[in-house]
Amino acid sequence: xxxxxxxxxxxxxxxxxxxxxxxxxxxxxxxxxxxxxxxxxxxxxxxxxxxxxxxxxxxxxxxxxxxxxxxxxxxxxxxxxxxxxxxxxxxxxxxxxxxxxxxxxxxxxxxxxxxxxxxxxxxxxxxxxxxxxxxxxxxxxxxxxxxxxxxxxxxxxxxxxxxxxxxxxxxxxxxxxxxxxxxxxxxxxxxxxxxxxxxxxxxxxxxxxxxxxxxxxxxxxxxxxxxxxxxxxxxxxxxxxxxxxxxxxxxxxxxxxxxxxxxxxxxxxxxxxxxxxxxxxxxxxxxxxxxxxxxxxxxxxxxxxxxxxxxxxxxxxxxxxxxxxxxxxxxxxxxxxxxxxxxxxxxxxxxxxxxxxxxxxxxxxxxxxxxxxxxxxxxxxxxxxxxxxxxxxxxxxxxxxxxxxxxxxxxxxxxxxxxxxxxxxxxxxxxxxxxxxxxxxxxxx
Numbered sequence: 001x002x003x004x005x006x007x008x009x010x011x012x013x014x015x016x017x018x019x020x021x022x023x024x025x026x027x028x029x030x031x032x033x034x035x036x037x038x039x040x041x042x043x044x045x046x047x048x049x050x051x052x053x054x055x056x057x058x059x060x061x062x063x064x065x066x067x068x069x070x071x072x073x074x075x076x077x078x079x080x081x082x083x084x085x086x087x088x089x090x091x092x093x094x095x096x097x098x099x100x101x102x103x104x105x106x107x108x109x110x111x112x113x114x115x116x117x118x119x120x121x122x123x124x125x126x127x128x129x130x131x132x133x134x135x136x137x138x139x140x141x142x143x144x145x146x147x148x149x150x151x152x153x154x155x156x157x158x159x160x161x162x163x164x165x166x167x168x169x170x171x172x173x174x175x176x177x178x179x180x181x182x183x184x185x186x187x188x189x190x191x192x193x194x195x196x197x198x199x200x201x202x203x204x205x206x207x208x209x210x211x212x213x214x215x216x217x218x219x220x221x222x223x224x225x226x227x228x229x230x231x232x233x234x235x236x237x238x239x240x241x242x243x244x245x246x247x248x249x250x251x252x253x254x255x256x257x258x259x260x261x262x263x264x265x266x267x268x269x270x271x272x273x274x275x276x277x278x279x280x281x282x283x284x285x286x287x288x289x290x291x292x293x294x295x296x297x298x299x300x301x302x303x304x305x306x307x308x309x310x311x312x313x314x315x316x317x318x319x320x321x322x323x324x325x326x327x328x329x330x331x332x333x334x335x336x337x338x339x340x341x342x343x344x345x346x347x348x349x350x351x352x353x354x355x356x357x358x359x360x361x362x363x364x365x366x367x368x369x370x371x372x373x374x375x376x377x378x379x380x381x382x383x384x385x386x387x388x389x390x391x392x393x394x395x396x397x398x399x400x401x402x403x404x405x406x407x408x409x410x411x412x413x414x415x416x417x418x419x420x421x422x423x424x425x426x427x428x429x430x431x432x433x434x435x436x437x438x439x440x441x442x443x444x445x
Contacts, residue, residue, distance in 0.1 A: 023065050030097045031061040038094040046091040046132070056085040061098040067105040075102040075118045083125050092129035099125070100152055107156020108163070115156060119149040197415050199246075201322045204412070205329040206242035209297040210235050212332055216298065234296040241293075245282075283317030284309070284344065287324060291342060294328045300339045301328070307346030316443050319419045320344075320353045323427065326412050327355035327439040335360045338436065351445040359436035416441070 034057050038049035049057065059081045067074055082099050086092045103122050107115035123145040130141030217231035282290075291301040312320075324342055331340050338360035345352040413429050416439070420427040425443035432438050 019068060020065070023067060026101070027062060027064040030064065030101065031058060034061055034094050034097065038091065042091050045089075047089050049090065049094070052088070053085070053090045056081060056088070056090070057095055060085060060095045064098060064101060067102060068109065071102070071105040071109045072114050072118070075099075075106045076121070078102045079118070079121050079125055083128065086125065086129045086132060089132060092126075092132070100148065103149065104152050104156045107153045108159040110160075112157060115153050119153050123149050197419070198322075200412075200415060201325055201329075203242070203246075205325045206238050206245075208329045208332040209238045209293060210242075212297045212336060213238070230296075234293075237296075238293060282321045282325075284312065284320055285317075286321060287342065287344065290321070290325060290328065294332065294340070297332060298337045299328070299331055300337075302339075302341040304341070304343045305346075306343060309344075309346060310445075312351065312443075312445055313423075316351070316423050316425075316445060319423050319425070320351065320441060320443065322419060323416045323439065323441045324353060324355055326416055330412055330437070330439075331355075331357045335437065346445070349444065351443045353441040353443075355439045356432065357436045358434075 035049070035054065038053060038057060042048045047053070060078055063074055063077060078099050079102070082092075082095050085095055099122055103115070103118050106118045126145035126148070127138075127141055130138065130145075213231040213234045217228040217235070220231075221228045288303055291303040294301050328340060328342070331338055335357050338357040340355065340357045343352075343354045343356075345354070416429070417427045420441055420443065423443055425441060427442075428438075428440045430438065
């Protein structure tokens, strides 16, 4: 373990050292070795190093410090100086390392054609050096020049390909990281939109029911205590259900490693021991309960199922539930106390959910805050403008709070259409020819 840590630290330290420092150290080492070798026993037929030889040796090797900046030009200069060195009858082996390193640098950093040209020149100088001595035959010198230059060029070319591959991998890695970060941002944005849509559906529906029931309780508190108590009971049940849905929705935001049910972590939703922390998302099977809750708010709802019910994908079922919930909420807010009808039709390939209301034209009990009737007169439109029927300017009973004009700029229909689009369906919403409003959702099933 300690050796691995020490090796890691050493590697990190080596990666921080500039490339010019490595080149300087290599150049100094090659120059020193060449000078020591030139002052050793020189074979017969060649001259030992004198002042000119030392200067030429330094001229061949010291420029290698700049080998990464101008590799091709540097290689040509090194070969030219080495040729002069050999022509003056100095021992060629003394300055062999410098030209070979220059050739390797060209092969590892420049195109193959430039490396091939430098290899041919180095082989030519090598064979020229072989003609100045008597130690080796011409065939041996030729074989050495071809073998050494080929091996050096091959290793350099492989190093170049490896470097290019690493650069490409680094580029692709950066691109993948950016794409993943973008995908994560999009996922976060989509999740925020989904949560906002869920919050809108939950809060808008339950608060509309609570508002209507609170207004009704206050309206009949003195004259009909039994009805007032019933309205307060509906408020209690509706608020409890709303809190449960909000807990289920918001708890999802905190599900992390130790937060999942059954893993011993902290409970996110405080409830009884027989109550699951995360209940299932509402679906078509909960539409009757939704209809009962809206009936308790004063809207007569007729619920009808046509065809043989069958299981649907959870997302599609939740989509249908939320659309019905939003449509009935709009009836509560804009057409109270109209009569509504919910029809679920199972077809061979589609599921059709229709929510209609009659616009409240058959009632004449309550009046809008502006004095116009919402029962017995024309129904207020979906933008919150109440209509006025005959006798709308007379005195009448006030409408319970929560049934007046809603604030403009709602996004209910937009949210319903977006839900339908996500699940490959379509949604039609608009006024009916006979009066009232209709919302029709068609989903593939």
